[in-house]
Amino acid sequence: MIEIAGVSKSYGTARVLDAVSLSVPAGGLTAIIGPNGAGKSTLLSIVARLLPMDAGRVTVDGLDVSTTTGDVLARRMAILKQDNRITPRLTVSELVAFGRFPHCHGRPTRADVEKVTEAIGYVDLSPLSGRLLDELSGGQRQRAFIAMVLAQDPACLLLDEPLNNLDMKHAAGTMKLLRRAADELGKTVVVVIHDINFAACYADRIVAMKGGRVLVHGGPDDIMRADVLRAIYDMEVAVHEVNGFRLGAYYR
Amino acid sequence: MATPTPSVAPTCRERLTPAFALACLGLLALGVASVLIGVGDMSIAALAGGEAQGHAQLLLLASRVPRTLALLFAGLSMGVCAALMQMLFRNRFVEPTTAGTAEAASLGLLTATLLAPGLPVIGKMAVAAVFALAGTVLFLKIIDRIALRGAVIVPLVGLMLGGIINALTTFLAYRADLLQSLAAWTTGDFSGVLRGRYELLWLNVALAALAYGAADRFTVAGLGDAFARNLGLDYRRIMALGLAIVALATATCIATAGTVPFLGLLVANVVALVMGDNLRRTLPWIALSGAAFLLACDIIGRLIRFPYEIPVGTVAGVVGSAVFLYLLLGRRYRLG
Amino acid sequence: MTVGARGGWGFVLSLRGGKLAGLVLVGTAVAVSTVLFQTLTENRILTPAVMGFDALYVAIQTAVVFALGAQGAAAIDPRLRFAGEAVLLAAAALGLFRWLFDGRRGFHLVVLAGLVFGILCRGLANLLQRILDPNEFSVLQSLLFTRFNVVDTALLPVAAVAILAAGALALRLAPTLDALALGRDTAINLGIDHRRMVTILILLVAVLVSVSTALVGPVLFFGLLVSNLAYLAIGTERHLHTLPAATLIAIACLAGGQTVLERLLGYDAALSVVIEFAGGIVFILLLLRGTRT
Numbered sequence: 001m002i003e004i005a006g007v008s009k010s011y012g013t014a015r016v017l018d019a020v021s022l023s024v025p026a027g028g029l030t031a032i033i034g035p036n037g038a039g040k041s042t043l044l045s046i047v048a049r050l051l052p053m054d055a056g057r058v059t060v061d062g063l064d065v066s067t068t069t070g071d072v073l074a075r076r077m078a079i080l081k082q083d084n085r086i087t088p089r090l091t092v093s094e095l096v097a098f099g100r101f102p103h104c105h106g107r108p109t110r111a112d113v114e115k116v117t118e119a120i121g122y123v124d125l126s127p128l129s130g131r132l133l134d135e136l137s138g139g140q141r142q143r144a145f146i147a148m149v150l151a152q153d154p155a156c157l158l159l160d161e162p163l164n165n166l167d168m169k170h171a172a173g174t175m176k177l178l179r180r181a182a183d184e185l186g187k188t189v190v191v192v193i194h195d196i197n198f199a200a201c202y203a204d205r206i207v208a209m210k211g212g213r214v215l216v217h218g219g220p221d222d223i224m225r226a227d228v229l230r231a232i233y234d235m236e237v238a239v240h241e242v243n244g245f246r247l248g249a250y251y252r
Numbered sequence: 253m254a255t256p257t258p259s260v261a262p263t264c265r266e267r268l269t270p271a272f273a274l275a276c277l278g279l280l281a282l283g284v285a286s287v288l289i290g291v292g293d294m295s296i297a298a299l300a301g302g303e304a305q306g307h308a309q310l311l312l313l314a315s316r317v318p319r320t321l322a323l324l325f326a327g328l329s330m331g332v333c334a335a336l337m338q339m340l341f342r343n344r345f346v347e348p349t350t351a352g353t354a355e356a357a358s359l360g361l362l363t364a365t366l367l368a369p370g371l372p373v374i375g376k377m378a379v380a381a382v383f384a385l386a387g388t389v390l391f392l393k394i395i396d397r398i399a400l401r402g403a404v405i406v407p408l409v410g411l412m413l414g415g416i417i418n419a420l421t422t423f424l425a426y427r428a429d430l431l432q433s434l435a436a437w438t439t440g441d442f443s444g445v446l447r448g449r450y451e452l453l454w455l456n457v458a459l460a461a462l463a464y465g466a467a468d469r470f471t472v473a474g475l476g477d478a479f480a481r482n483l484g485l486d487y488r489r490i491m492a493l494g495l496a497i498v499a500l501a502t503a504t505c506i507a508t509a510g511t512v513p514f515l516g517l518l519v520a521n522v523v524a525l526v527m528g529d530n531l532r533r534t535l536p537w538i539a540l541s542g543a544a545f546l547l548a549c550d551i552i553g554r555l556i557r558f559p560y561e562i563p564v565g566t567v568a569g570v571v572g573s574a575v576f577l578y579l580l581l582g583r584r585y586r587l588g
Numbered sequence: 589m590t591v592g593a594r595g596g597w598g599f600v601l602s603l604r605g606g607k608l609a610g611l612v613l614v615g616t617a618v619a620v621s622t623v624l625f626q627t628l629t630e631n632r633i634l635t636p637a638v639m640g641f642d643a644l645y646v647a648i649q650t651a652v653v654f655a656l657g658a659q660g661a662a663a664i665d666p667r668l669r670f671a672g673e674a675v676l677l678a679a680a681a682l683g684l685f686r687w688l689f690d691g692r693r694g695f696h697l698v699v700l701a702g703l704v705f706g707i708l709c710r711g712l713a714n715l716l717q718r719i720l721d722p723n724e725f726s727v728l729q730s731l732l733f734t735r736f737n738v739v740d741t742a743l744l745p746v747a748a749v750a751i752l753a754a755g756a757l758a759l760r761l762a763p764t765l766d767a768l769a770l771g772r773d774t775a776i777n778l779g780i781d782h783r784r785m786v787t788i789l790i791l792l793v794a795v796l797v798s799v800s801t802a803l804v805g806p807v808l809f810f811g812l813l814v815s816n817l818a819y820l821a822i823g824t825e826r827h828l829h830t831l832p833a834a835t836l837i838a839i840a841c842l843a844g845g846q847t848v849l850e851r852l853l854g855y856d857a858a859l860s861v862v863i864e865f866a867g868g869i870v871f872i873l874l875l876l877r878g879t880r881t
Contacts, residue, residue: 070776074778081773106763152778415808416868573704
């Protein structure tokens with residue numbers, strides 16, 4: 001689904017991404033992990049054509065992101081970034097309705113309206129659909145934005161640290177939602193994530209980045225090992241198996 | 253941020269360094285040039301003797317010398333005012349035209365002219381000074397609500413406050429058909445300065461000397477209220493003194509010849525860039541630079557379209573805004 | 589001091605005869621350009637006038653007269669000259685905007701820079717005017733600070749066409765503008781060509797600013813007042829509603845304000861001064877309130 005070939009990006013003399021190559025197959029949930037400054041968010045932004053790359057090539061569903069029209073790409077992929085403050089004051093349904101913009105360009109049809117209602121229902125915000133966004137809690141706001149990208153109905157969903165600022169319950173809820181999107185709706189979900197344990201529990205594939213490069217990638221069983229984690233994070237992480245999942249205890 | 257960070261070294265007697273002496277000579281040269289340039293026959297030959305001597309001497313003593321002196325005094329006081337305000341407000345870009353002071357002084361002048369037209373100039377200047385002080389205090393009250401003192405929003409609010417006061421003044425002037433006079437107060441124009449019309453500016457010299465005398469206290473005040481109190485300084489007293497000096501000096505300038513926007517700011521910042529923020533060391537240089545800059549702009553204004561004169565406020569205003577813009581946007585000028 | 593209008597005499601409007609048309613055009617131009625600009629910059633405090641576009645236009649006008657000489661400038665068809673000046677403004681605006689709004693500068697810094705830039709342009713225009721020979725200066729004065737009577741015949745039809753075209757385009761783009769208002773990243777995500785939209789908007793703003801400044805000269809805070817009143821009044825952010833609302837409010841302010849001042853209170857040219865006063869206060873309040881998210 002996503003082919004990243006030799007992507008490099010520098011800011012002045014700082015090399016943020018160094019000839020990164022990666023292949024994300026269609027379907028399932030892929031988590032990108034790594035220490036700060038590894039270039040995870042930058043890579044995701046480049047894939048979503050929010051940032052230009054200095055070198056390399058990225059294709060999504062066979063389309064080159066540098067040359068394909070933004071409109072066409074918007075129907076194949078959607079990105080949700082960390083910073084979700086918007087200036088206009090909107091209700092939930094108004095926000096989610098924007099997700100249909102690539103399809104209807106501001107003139108929504110019946111089908112569009114249905115998709116919006118569906119998306120809102122999928123994230124369990126139906127009773128709140130008429131509320132203003134600033135009246136919602138952090139977790140609810142996050143879900144509204146997820147509904148927006150779901151309404152956009154792309155084959156590929158990119159999310160940049162969606163769990164920041166969410167408490168435990170809402171963080172777990174969001175990951176469950178993303179998992180459902182991958183399983184039930186057949187989306188390819190790529191998440192940049194800080195917490196390795198969420199990655200371990202929900203991802204089919206984990207990509208570990210460090211210093212602008214892909215260090216290692218594989219399934220949770222391959223990555224969630226003390227030696228691998230030590231190489232990524234430069235610290236000792238004890239890996240335990242809990243309820244059939246591998247979890248890393250890095251607290252002490 | 254945009255807060256001056258002074259280094260307190262109060263006992264440097266560096267006034268008479270060779271560099272400063274040289275700079276004074278330069279200023280003297282500018283002064284001589286200013287005296288010699290202008291409309292009317294005032295060549296050395298004419299001064300020496302002959303028919304034109306009387307006329308030339310009159311020109312010299314009644315027009316050229318007073319004008320040059322007025323420019324010197326106004327320029328140095330503008331620089332000093334800006335330097336003081338920078339310390340008191342702990343912000344690089346605060347000066348009489350970005351704090352509402354100058355505009356409030358104009359309003360005061362207008363009010364005095366409207367209500368007591370027979371008042372002598374010194375009376376009107378006093379009223380203007382009171383208004384200037386009130387305007388600055390209003391500015392202080394407004395920015396008290398802003399937590400970050402060194403922030404760019406401070407001169408922004410000051411500039412806006414000045415604009416609002418200016419609108420009010422313009423409206424009143426329009427109603428009273430005094431727009432011409434208002435224009436004279438708001439654009440710095442020294443072409444009408446004659447002997448007998450500029451003497452008020454000697455006050456500014458005294459005020460600048462006073463400021464220099466208290467320079468160390470102002471520098472300490474620039475460290476902030478808490479710090480100053482810690483060092484035994486009566487913060488409110490020094491604040492009052494500083495504001496009074498600024499209000500008086502600004503009112504005097506405006507009553508005599510109008511004001512020049514951003515001149516003080518320009519000069520104070522450039523000197524601070526080179527020499528730091530210890531007022532005892534930098535104040536003489538700031539005064540000198542202010543005087544020199546104003547003189548130079550006036551000379552340019554006289555020469556560009558000789559024999560017509562372009563007001564110094566116009567020339568210096570363009571240079572001042574351009575430099576201000578550069579300070580804001582150019583090389584990351586210690587702004588967060 | 590130099591921030592506010594230099595007296596109200598550049599803004600002489602009268603409701604006699606067909607001048608109402610001019611008023612409507614100016615109101616529309618200012619309202620639409622401000623709303624578009626605020627969508628572009630994602631905040632409610634910046635307007636083209638605050639960023640010095642008006643003053644830049646006056647400076648360009650003065651520079652053109654300076655370069656061609658007053659006789660030369662007067663010899664050109666005013667419509668052609670206007671078109672040339674509008675093109676120059678558009679080019680300058682594009683360059684300045686790109687450079688200033690690259691996202692790395694603090695917001696208040698940008699606003700202050702805009703105000704100082706406006707002061708610089710006004711100062712430059714002033715300087716150039718004064719450098720010109722006094723005879724030329726009076727010609728220039730009639731060129732720049734024209735009353736409506738002189739502007740009518742030549743420029744008004746062109747202005748009308750330009751404003752109507754710009755307004756129609758803005759309305760057609762309304763849904764895209766709504767999406768643009770969500771922010772750069774969200775807009776790109778939804779498939780909008782952000783660069784292209786920015787260019788189009790700046791060009792529209794430049795044309796509208798040229799028209800309104802050519803007709804009545806620069807007025808600093810009118811747009812700010814009008815747009816914020818519109819947002820307050822209608823509550824929604826959709827451009828389909830804000831654009832017409834702002835336009836109506838602008839026209840009402842101008843017509844109503846002028847009537848009140850002229851007929852009821854007997855003051856003629858004071859409208860712009862009152863606007864500067866009110867607008868300046870609104871500006872400070874907005875600044876202190878921190879409207880920018």
